[in-house]
Amino acid sequence: MGVCSIVAGVFFSALLSDRFGRKWSMRVGAILIIISTFVSTFTPPAIGGFIAGRAITGFGHGLMMPAGPVYINELAPANLRGTIMSFWQLFFAVGSFVAYWINYGCSKNAESLGEWEWRVVMLLQCFFPMIIISGLFFCPETPRWYVQNDRFEEAYQVLLQTRDDPNLIAQEMEDIRQAIAFERKQTNSTWARYKLLWTDESVRKRMLLAAGINIGQQLSGNNSLATYSTIIYKKVFTSNSQIQLINALGGTLNILFTLNATWMTDFLGRRPLLLIGVAGMAVCMFAAAAVVTETPTLDNGSRSSSVGIATVFLMFLFALFFKPSWGATVWIWTSEVFSMNIRAQAVAMTTQCQSIASIILRKYPFSLSLPNN
Structure with a gap:
């Protein structure tokens, strides 16, 4: 539901950005996320309210997601755009870092927190949108x-x-x-610009390329690993606390890995970095799959400690290749390849492809591994 509403939000983002400004698209998105966080936190046990809150969160995220890269590209000096865009992905990593450690801390104190174990995690989603709203007053x-x-x-x-x-x-x-x-x-209207994306041969080619690398970002498996990392690690470890600690450490390392993008994107170039990243990710993915599926299981249902260490190492190595390449560089390339007059519409459309691919890949491949499917 959340990812579906992101798709809807992304479409309206370009309309809002063109009419009221890039800042307003980000501001309205942040306000919606704050409102939806309170709805999701305090309406349960009514499941309808929780689902509605998550849908509003997705819509707000969809409004903000395309507006950020467009804002950076239009405001930053040309010689700094690649570096500043890298920080866009960096703060995704910072958000994951905070979320993983909060989740780990709450799980360690689950008995004393009671039902607030999950409510605290939900409620703290307000923190970063509040920073964004406050910061936009000075931008x-x-x-x-x-x-x-x-x-x-x-x-x-x-x-x-x-x-x-x-x-x-x-x-x-x-x-x-x-x-x-x-x-x-x-083109003198937003709708005419949307039409131009498909009627102009040069723009259409760039649209297809940008859509391809945005879908490729999801095909890399990074988001699926983030969603199902706990399930993957349960094939190797039996302690939930240990698994959550590994996820938290991964979130910490992701910040360091993403920092590489701040110099790699300009030093190596966008295309070579994408090629290096996909080669490294492929090796890590094949190796991790072999380690998890082809090693014997112990009596307690886990694998040996050496298998666990190898699995965690390969997952972290995968992130090392992904973050500066298909994590950060996809956003940089997408925001740079289009001319200014259609950039808001083109970025919105191509990031929709990313969201749609995320919906399919998070759900369908995993369902194939379930019993009786």
Whole structure:
């Protein structure tokens, strides 16, 4: 339900971003997540309220997800865009780190917390959206959006705040104005821009490539591993506390792995990094599957400690390859490959492909392994 509502939110994100600004798309999404968190936390045992809360969370996430990369690309100086976009993925890793350790701490104190064991985990989802809402008050709207809405003085002031060389500001301002003037001759409405994604051969090719790598991000197996890591580790370990600790350590290492993207994306280039990443991930996935499925089971249902260590090592090594490549670089490539006039719509559409692939891959392959399927 949550992922389905993300798809709906992603579609409306471009409409909201074009009409009211990139900041408003992120702000409204964050507000919806805060509201939905309270709904999901305090409506149970009524299952309908919980499901509704999760659906609203997904919709809010869908509003925010495409707006962030577009905002960064339109605001950041060209020489820093790749590095700053890497931090977009980094903070996904930070969020996972916080979530894993909170979950581990609550599980260790489950007896004293009672039903608040899960309510605390749910309620703390408000923390980061509150930071986003607060931070947006201190962030300017993008100069491009201001020019697009004929607010030239405000656009110029934003460039003064965000550029080091005042001598280049006038030239950049003129470049933006000329680009938007040209784009208006081609498409002057949001719906026309959506149409252009499929009627222009060059744009259509880029759309298919961007959709392909976004689907490929899900085909890599990273999200499936995140969803079912506990089930995978139960084939090797018997202690739930030990499994949750491993997940928390993985969340910690993911931050360090993602930091590699801040220099790798510009040093190696986008395409080589994707190729290196997919090769490394494939080796790790095949090796981990062989270790888990082809080693003998002990009397207590687990595997030997050496098998456990090998499995955890391969899962962490997989993350080392994934995070800077198909984790961060997919977002960078997707946000860079489209021209400014269609970027909001194109990023929204291609990230929808990512969300749809996530729905299918999280559910269907796992169901094949269940008894009687």
